[in-house]
Amino acid sequence: LPSKLPDVGTTIFTVMSQLANESKAINLSQGFPGFDCDPYLVDLVTRFMKEGKNQYAPMTGIPELREILSEKTKSLYQVDYNSESEVTIVSGATDALFSAVSAVVQPGDEVILLEPAYDSYAPAVKLSGGVAVFVPLNIPEFSVDWDRVKDAITEKTRVIMVNNPHNPSGYVWTKQDLDTLAGLVRDKNIFIISDEVYEHIIFDGRKHLSLMCHPVLKERTFICGSFGKTFHVTGWKIGYCLAPKPLSIEFRKVHQFVTFSTATPLQFALAEYLKDERKYLDLPGFYQKKRDLFCSGLSETDFKFTPSQGSFFQLVSYKHLSSISDYELSVKMCKEVGVACIPISVFFNQKEDHKILRFCFAKSDSELLEALDKLNSSN
Numbered sequence: 322l323p324s325k326l327p328d329v330g331t332t333i334f335t336v337m338s339q340l341a342n343e344s345k346a347i348n349l350s351q352g353f354p355g356f357d358c359d360p361y362l363v364d365l366v367t368r369f370m371k372e373g374k375n376q377y378a379p380m381t382g383i384p385e386l387r388e389i390l391s392e393k394t395k396s397l398y399q400v401d402y403n404s405e406s407e408v409t410i411v412s413g414a415t416d417a418l419f420s421a422v423s424a425v426v427q428p429g430d431e432v433i434l435l436e437p438a439y440d441s442y443a444p445a446v447k448l449s450g451g452v453a454v455f456v457p458l459n460i461p462e463f464s465v466d467w468d469r470v471k472d473a474i475t476e477k478t479r480v481i482m483v484n485n486p487h488n489p490s491g492y493v494w495t496k497q498d499l500d501t502l503a504g505l506v507r508d509k510n511i512f513i514i515s516d517e518v519y520e521h522i523i524f525d526g527r528k529h530l531s532l533m534c535h536p537v538l539k540e541r542t543f544i545c546g547s548f549g550k551t552f553h554v555t556g557w558k559i560g561y562c563l564a565p566k567p568l569s570i571e572f573r574k575v576h577q578f579v580t581f582s583t584a585t586p587l588q589f590a591l592a593e594y595l596k597d598e599r600k601y602l603d604l605p606g607f608y609q610k611k612r613d614l615f616c617s618g619l620s621e622t623d624f625k626f627t628p629s630q631g632s633f634f635q636l637v638s639y640k641h642l643s644s645i646s647d648y649e650l651s652v653k654m655c656k657e658v659g660v661a662c663i664p665i666s667v668f669f670n671q672k673e674d675h676k677i678l679r680f681c682f683a684k685s686d687s688e689l690l691e692a693l694d695k696l697n698s699s700n
């Protein structure tokens with residue numbers, strides 16, 4: 322069968338989680354919380370199911386959820402999105418990203434991806450007939466090399482995809498990053514797809530600067546978010562897309578034929594849950610404790626690292642220790658040490674090996690301590 326994605330295998334998250342299960346390793350690979358969500362959220366879903374909220378939701382999402390999301394955005398970022406025409410509820414950020422790419426990328430269009438890039442971006446571009454143009458981030462900081470982005474822009478550039486806070490590095494955008502991007506696209510017919518699924522997981526007093534905060538960026542940007550990350554419910558696959566009306570119109574044309582709509586009782590539950598802003602405002606403190614616990618244990622190992630600025634991932638470098646490939650080391654550590662992680666070469670088009678591993682610290686403290694113990698005794 323002629324493959325539309327000949328270079329794509331099974332995603333690393335499936336591969337590593339499976340290997341972790343088989344090896345009975347502690348799974349710090351695939352990014353999902355190792356603890357349950359708030360029981361109140363489960364009660365809400367159950368309540369709405371019992372109340373009969375079990376049929377198709379409106380294609381764009383239930384009004385209650387769109388409205389509270391619009392209010393939240395206004396109070397957090399002082400930016401308006403019309404809940405009727407500019408907020409769309411989707412089945413996970415993956416749906417938002419795919420639908421946004423499909424909505425604007427025409428065959429032959431170029432899409433700039435900053436790599437390492439989350440693994441769903443390039444296949445989405447390819448399936449739309451677009452050409453992914455890869456621009457490397459500055460390693461080891463993982464900041465954006467704006468000169469290279471500028472050089473990569475051509476007449477054919479239709480989209481720049483960005484991810485802030487960044488998976489896998491945790492890099493958090495500065496005001497200067499926003500201003501520079503705005504300067505580059507100001508007079509051009511370029512859209513931005515901004516993956517902000519870790520907007521509430523951000524450390525050391527940093528403030529998330531959503532791309533919507535810059536007016537030049539807002540008018541051309543699809544903001545893609547996920548409730549899975551924020552409320553410890555990655556298995557629910559529910560997220561949203563915020564975009565100005567003309568962009569949302571095109572976005573919805575695609576979304577309606579990708580999933581049509583998103584699980585109804587989950588939407589009612591989240592609309593109710595979002596009324597208490599502490600549920601997301603407490604998140605930086607909650608995850609910073611975990612990051613600090615994990616980093617303090619890591620400092621007892623021979624790995625080199627800089628504490629993550631955001632997301633629930635911590636990178637470590639072992640370049641000074643071994644020449645083994647990051648992929649082989651991940652497999653070996655999973656099987657022999659009992660700790661699973663992600664080799665970040667998988668986020669590079671050419672599988673460039675910087676000898677860096679990604680660990681997910683969204684786990685119970687006891688699981689993190691056990692993993693650190695294993696890593697320490699394997700040194």
Ligand code: PMP
Nearest residue numbers: 352413414415439488547549560
């Ligand atoms: N973007 C990034 C950067 C992610 O890390 C993830 C998932 N972990 C997603 C998108 C997908 O989010 P969802 O599960 O809501 O589809």
Ligand code: GLN
Nearest residue numbers: 334335350351352353488
């Ligand atoms: N985004 C998660 C990660 O980076 C994984 C999501 C998935 O498994 N598709 O680990």
